[in-house]
Amino acid sequence: MLLKSYNIAIVGPMGMVGRKITSILAERDFPINKLKLLGTEKNKGKKVTFKERTIYTEVAKKGAFKDVDIAFFCAGNEVSKDLAPIAIEEGALVIDNSSRWRMDPKIPLVVPEVNPEDLDWHQGLVANPNCSTIQMLVVLKPIHRRYGIKRVVVSTYQAVSGTGKRAIDELNSQVEDYISKNRITNSVYPYQILFNALPHIDSFLDTGYTKEEMKMIDETKKILGKDIQVTATTVRIPVFTAHAESVNVETKLPMDIDDLTTILNYSKGIKVLDYPGKNIYPIPINCAGKDHVFVGRIRKDYSIENGVNMWIVADNLRKGAALNAVQIAETLIDRDLL
Amino acid sequence: MLLKSYNIAIVGPMGMVGRKITSILAERDFPINKLKLLGTEKNKGKKVTFKERTIYTEVAKKGAFKDVDIAFFCAGNEVSKDLAPIAIEEGALVIDNSSRWRMDPKIPLVVPEVNPEDLDWHQGLVANPNCSTIQMLVVLKPIHRRYGIKRVVVSTYQAVSGTGKRAIDELNSQVEDYISKNRITNSVYPYQILFNALPHIDSFLDTGYTKEEMKMIDETKKILGKDIQVTATTVRIPVFTAHAESVNVETKLPMDIDDLTTILNYSKGIKVLDYPGKNIYPIPINCAGKDHVFVGRIRKDYSIENGVNMWIVADNLRKGAALNAVQIAETLIDRDLL
Known part of the structure; x- marks a missing residue:
């Protein structure tokens, strides 16, 4: 059998998510005929190595999508707003990492382990959810299916790479200032992030x-x-990669914690790490670079009748962004929806 | 009027909390006649400066409390268990920072802004609550009084100084290893704490x-x-001083968020920092070294009928430990309970 291969474009190839999509496409041997990297005027001609081939960045503009099957957009809301409709018109299917189209009722918002069936009604664009949403939903879905979720209270512990490369650079330079006893300066975040915690992600x-x-x-x-109630507090902490979440869930049906753990263990995309007595629980530095969503500290919440507390960690650039986008593409192909 | 002054002992004067108690007693001009520092054999004779006087550490043992009015215990559970009864027998009032006696129904557990009246039934020992409990309760009490609290879901972001000086040293040495590109080692915590988050405080x-x-x-x-329902997830993050808490509260009566904020603003020991649009919210690096409990990000929780989310930050060594202990002593004096 001859496998079909696809013409792929990445819009925003020089950003952290764009680079990660490129490397994940290579890792997973995605069936690519031609890879186009579409960036700004400034990045035109920049070289990227993909599977030992050199690819030169072109300019993302009208006309660039005529031969493209799938276009990954990861250049922010403005670029998605302006250019995604053009890409669709020119025949590409857009997988959009920005938040621009996520809440549009005509646009499917998809985590492949959670709601692949929503891909069936796409009209040329599929939205990739927010990083902290994705990892939480991979774990909540099997719980919801079995016990019915009533309410979720989540507090996050988010890595600076979610902000982009300049935030990684800022944390590193703050470490250097600290060691050299220089005054610690900041420009990406409103305050020093080193040795701090900021209850402030995105704008108010x-x-x-x-x-x-x-x-x-x-x-x-x-x-x-939409009958699931959710409240959230999102916090940036001095971690480079992988978001952690303290998640409290109330369900309609009573849960048995052992059964729940078994269900999670057998669910796609999840690894349970939960032997607290042996210090086994997910931690950001160990989950960075991994594809799974990791869950541990699973324990009954005694403050309500049907409650459970969990600690969920995943690589925010991989499952939280690039990997989920590539998995959307793979699922579209599997379901013959291209 | 002649103010009475007291003979004070600090058991465990070389630890982080012991040192902090000494400096807070000086700062607040606590009426001291004589200050005794009672440590281990190893620390015998060690010098500490208190208000320009030099004090030599003596050994904490039977007989050392005969002339003591108030003894602050901050040398861990074992020392409190063995030596606090002796101190009481010798006539001292013990303010105990360990967890040894906290849950004993005959022992008052006191945060002076919250339940000073519980001091009235002391029998020679008053327990100082856990650091993360104290700062949360200073904020919960006025809410409870006005609206009646049903349930609390809290996730913490705790500083390494809660573990002691060796944890501060470990975080610092991990920073140095990171900068010198050495392998990062750990011994205090089961994993590297730098650039990480550990859902593990105290034992399982x-x-x-x-x-x-x-x-x-x-x-x-x-x-x-005891009718208040509480569930908690406690997490260590790479911050030196000041614990932060994401606190979700459900009340019996409906809350108006403006009224709630006003109530907190006028409550003793609290400072509201809550202009998110101007990036004003409490953060650990700004709350370290301060006496107040700081609260911000106060907002209605739309997932339940009567809910509010808050972000509470306080210096874990001051209000979370040493300051609260000294305030207990001050309140005992005020209420004529010595």
Whole structure:
């Protein structure tokens, strides 16, 4: 059997997620005929190595998508807003990493382990959820299916790589300033992130919530069902890669913690790491670079009738962004939806 | 009027909390006649400066408390268990920072802003609550008084100084190893704490909870009332000083968020820092060294009828330990209970 191969474009190939998509496509041997890297004027001609071939970055503009089957967009909301409709018109299927189209009721918002069936009604664009939403939903879905989720209270511990390379550089330079006893300066975040915790991710809305918190709330409802109640507090901590989440879940049906753990263990995309007596629980430095969503500290919440507490960790650039986008493409192919 | 002054002993004067008690007694001009520093054999004769006087550490043992009015114990559970009864017998009032006596129903567990009246029934020993409990309760009490608290879901972001000086040294040496590109080693915590988050504070119980989590649950019930439901996830992050907490509260009565903020603003020991649009919210590096409990990110939780989310930060060594202990002593004097 001859496998079909595809013409792929990455819009925003020089950003952290764009680079990660390129490397994940190579790792997973995605069936690629031609890979186009579409960046800004400034990045035109920049070289990227893909499977020992050299690819020169072209400019992302009208006309660039005519021979493209799948276009990964990871250049922010403005580029997605302006260029995604053009890419669709020119015949590409767009997998969009920005938040621009996520809450549009005509756009499927998909985590392949959670709601692959929503791909069936795509109209040329599929939205990739927010990083902290994705990892939470991979774990919540099997719980919801079995016990029915009523309410979720989540507090996050998020890595600086979610902000981009300049935030990684800022944390590194703050470490250097600290060691050299220089004054620690900041420009990416409103305060020093080294040795600190900032309850502030993305911008604030009039309600007092951040956009990041509302993404976790609204995207969860869109994907799992709007009768699920969610509240969130999102916090940046001095970690480079992998977001952690303290998640409290109330279900409709009573849970048996052993059964719940077994269900999670057998669910796609999840690894349970939960032998606290042996210090086995997920931690960011060990989950960075991995594909799975890791869950541990699974324990009954005695403060309500049907409650459980969990600690969920995943690589925010991989499962939280690039990997999920590539998995969306793979699932579209599997389901013959291209 | 001649103010009475007291003979004070500090058991464990070389630890982080012991040193902090000494400096806070000086700062607050506590009415001291004589200050005794009672340590191990090893620390005998060590010098400490107190208000320009030099004090030589003596050995903490039977007989050392005969002339002592108030003894601050901050040398761990074993020392409190063995020596506190002796100190009481010799006539001292013990303010104990360990967890040894906290849950004993005959021992008052006190945060002076929250339940000073519990000092009235002391029998020679008053227990100082756990650091993460204290800062949470200072904020929960005025909410409970006005609206009646049903349930609390808390996730913590705790500083390494809670573990002691060796944890501060470990974080610092990990920073140095990182900069010198050496392998990062650990001995205090089971994993590297730099650029990481460990959902593990104190040891694990068979239930899957840590002792730290159970302290937050049990101590809150003992102090605020046993019908209050609490669940907790406690997490260590790479911060030197000041614990932060993401606290979700459900109340019996409906809350108006503006009224709630006003109530907190006028409550003793609390400072509200809550102008998110201007990036004003409490953060660990700014709360370290301060006496207040800081609260911000106060916002309605839309996932339940009467819910609020908050972000609470305080210096874990000051209000979380040493300051609260000294305030207990001050309140005992005020209430004529010595």
